[in-house]
Amino acid sequence: MASAQATAPPVVTAVRPHRSRTVPAWVWALPPVAVLGLVFLYPLGLVVQESLAPGAYAEVLASASFRDALVTTVWLAVGATVGCLVLGFVLALIVAFVPFPGAKAVSRFIDVFLSFPSFLITLALLFVYGTVGMANGLWTGATGADAVSDGPFHFLTTPWGVLLAEITYFTPFVMRPLLAAFSQLDTAQLEVASSLGARPARIVRRVILPEVLPALAAGGSLVLVMCLNEFGIVLFTGAKGVTTLPMLVYSQAILESDYAAACVVAVVNVALSVGLYAVYRVVSRRAGA
Amino acid sequence: MLVHSRSGRRASWLVFAVLFVPLFAVPLLVIVAASFSTHWSGAFPSGPTTEHYAAAVRGESLQALTTSLVTAVAASLLALTLGTWAALAAAALRGRGRRILDALFVLPLAVPSVVVGLAVLVAFSRPPLLLNGTRWIVILAHTVLVTAFAHQSVSAAIRRLDPMYEQAAAGLGARPSYVLLRVRLPLLLPSLSAAAGLCFALSMGELSATMMLYPPDWTPLPVLVFTATDRGSLFIGSALAVVLMAATLLVLLAVSRIRTKASYR
Numbered sequence: 001m002a003s004a005q006a007t008a009p010p011v012v013t014a015v016r017p018h019r020s021r022t023v024p025a026w027v028w029a030l031p032p033v034a035v036l037g038l039v040f041l042y043p044l045g046l047v048v049q050e051s052l053a054p055g056a057y058a059e060v061l062a063s064a065s066f067r068d069a070l071v072t073t074v075w076l077a078v079g080a081t082v083g084c085l086v087l088g089f090v091l092a093l094i095v096a097f098v099p100f101p102g103a104k105a106v107s108r109f110i111d112v113f114l115s116f117p118s119f120l121i122t123l124a125l126l127f128v129y130g131t132v133g134m135a136n137g138l139w140t141g142a143t144g145a146d147a148v149s150d151g152p153f154h155f156l157t158t159p160w161g162v163l164l165a166e167i168t169y170f171t172p173f174v175m176r177p178l179l180a181a182f183s184q185l186d187t188a189q190l191e192v193a194s195s196l197g198a199r200p201a202r203i204v205r206r207v208i209l210p211e212v213l214p215a216l217a218a219g220g221s222l223v224l225v226m227c228l229n230e231f232g233i234v235l236f237t238g239a240k241g242v243t244t245l246p247m248l249v250y251s252q253a254i255l256e257s258d259y260a261a262a263c264v265v266a267v268v269n270v271a272l273s274v275g276l277y278a279v280y281r282v283v284s285r286r287a288g289a
Numbered sequence: 290m291l292v293h294s295r296s297g298r299r300a301s302w303l304v305f306a307v308l309f310v311p312l313f314a315v316p317l318l319v320i321v322a323a324s325f326s327t328h329w330s331g332a333f334p335s336g337p338t339t340e341h342y343a344a345a346v347r348g349e350s351l352q353a354l355t356t357s358l359v360t361a362v363a364a365s366l367l368a369l370t371l372g373t374w375a376a377l378a379a380a381a382l383r384g385r386g387r388r389i390l391d392a393l394f395v396l397p398l399a400v401p402s403v404v405v406g407l408a409v410l411v412a413f414s415r416p417p418l419l420l421n422g423t424r425w426i427v428i429l430a431h432t433v434l435v436t437a438f439a440h441q442s443v444s445a446a447i448r449r450l451d452p453m454y455e456q457a458a459a460g461l462g463a464r465p466s467y468v469l470l471r472v473r474l475p476l477l478l479p480s481l482s483a484a485a486g487l488c489f490a491l492s493m494g495e496l497s498a499t500m501m502l503y504p505p506d507w508t509p510l511p512v513l514v515f516t517a518t519d520r521g522s523l524f525i526g527s528a529l530a531v532v533l534m535a536a537t538l539l540v541l542l543a544v545s546r547i548r549t550k551a552s553y554r
Binding site: 028031043119228 | 291292293297298301302304305308309312313314315316317319320322323329330331332333334371374375377378379381382386390393394395396397398399400401402403404405407408409410411412413429432433436487490491493494495496497500501511514515518519523526527530533534537538541
């Protein structure tokens with residue numbers, strides 16, 4: 001009896017670590033993967049399946065509206081990315097290297113800016129450049145012309161309005177990684193270059209730019225993917241002439257209830273942005289290394 | 290210091306002000322100014338009023354605000370649970386398993402949110418799980434969209450975590466569940482709350498997938514901002530947008546207070 005009690009506990013403690021070892025680590029990964037599979041991968045699979053309906057691809061790919069949307073989406077995204085890179089680089093450069101009293105507040109403002117939805121920018125631009133907005137009001141006030149018909153600013157419902165809104169909204173996404181990269185830059189390099197007589201433009205080109213190129217590439221490719229996927233800005237512009245791929249998905253599915261066509265456009269859009277996102281992951285991993 | 294001459298510094302600040310103020314500060318100010326006015330056809334808005342706010346905090350608008358808040362809180366909590374679990378499970382894996390798991394959970398970031406909306410709509414409008422027309426489909430789509438962000442920030446925090454603590458706890462005989470609950474999660478708490486804030490802000494402003502899915506009795510605030518703007522009520526739309534921004538900022542502020550409290554542990 002006494003000996004049985006004495007031997008029992010070691011058996012239990014010997015079993016415990018053994019039992020926990022029989023549950024391998026990948027079993028713990030199964031529940032989240034199952035949930036993700038149910039709510040995301042399975043729906044995505046259904047979209048691909050639906051897009052394979054007979055004739056759907058041929059019909060959509062041949063339609064002029066799809067090709068227009070594809071071209072518009074790509075040039076808007078590329079244009080906005082270039083704009084964001086140039087603007088973000090200049091602004092981040094000044095915040096980091098020509099510091100002024102409010103520079104800290106500016107970087108905090110950028111964080112806040114990032115937490116707002118994109119369509120707010122379009123809403124604001126309606127008041128600034130809209131048909132009865134600030135700019136046109138000033139113009140007609142100065143010239144005495146009729147506001148609705150004669151204001152000089154009508155670009156808001158054209159692709160240029162979308163481009164302006166996208167550059168405004170996405171520039172902070174370039175500035176944040178750049179500011180982080182600038183803060184890791186060794187200032188001694190700049191001092192040496194400067195004391196050897198290099199002008200600021202030359203220092204930027206030969207010292208700063210090569211050093212932060214990975215961060216610039218990472219920020220740029222992220223913005224490119226986000227611009228390809230942007231919906232709120234285009235929707236709020238309300239322009240019939242500006243149709244991007246996400247907008248086409250929405251109008252085919254919700255306004256025209258043509259799910260097969262919407263799924264085809266969705267598959268093309270996903271292929272485009274997931275491919276680019278893979279490039280971004282590779283680039284940003286290299287930037288982190 | 291890149292620019293040494295006083296005039297050069299002045300010039301670069303001027304460039305900054307000329308670019309930054311009209312592009313980033315003016316839009317937000319314009320929305321706030323418009324929300325207090327009835328008319329805008331000159332340099333400044335006219336007809337000061339608080340009427341739009343009176344309309345924005347009652348009836349349909351108030352319901353949209355609570356809808357947005359409930360959706361955002363529910364989606365953030367679900368996404369945080371799912372994302373943290375996946376990040377912890379991935380950290381225990383090695384090599385290919387970890388890479389696959391990370392890639393799977395990052396995928397929703399790259400897929401356009403409109404397509405996420407379409408996929409959820411297609412998948413949950415058919416018999417096995419009929420959620421279309423209910424509020425759950427909106428919450429589900431928001432959860433999918435923000436899970437990737439939760440997973441990314443939590444797994445970045447796990448990589449920064451010092452393994453000494455958990456090794457010491459395990460070496461002293463703590464069981465894995467005890468190590469997780471009493472050592473790892475408390476250490477991760479600051480990044481968990483930061484991730485929660487991020488998820489909340491994203492869900493509050495989500496429009497793309499919501500436009501595909503929302504049932505008439507579950508209209509989040511961004512949709513209401515859009516419908517107001519679309520029918521030409523720009524001033525009411527901007528009052529609603531200000532309410533949206535203020536609610537988001539207030540919650541973010543509260544969450545950041547949790548973070549500072551937790552970092553003293």
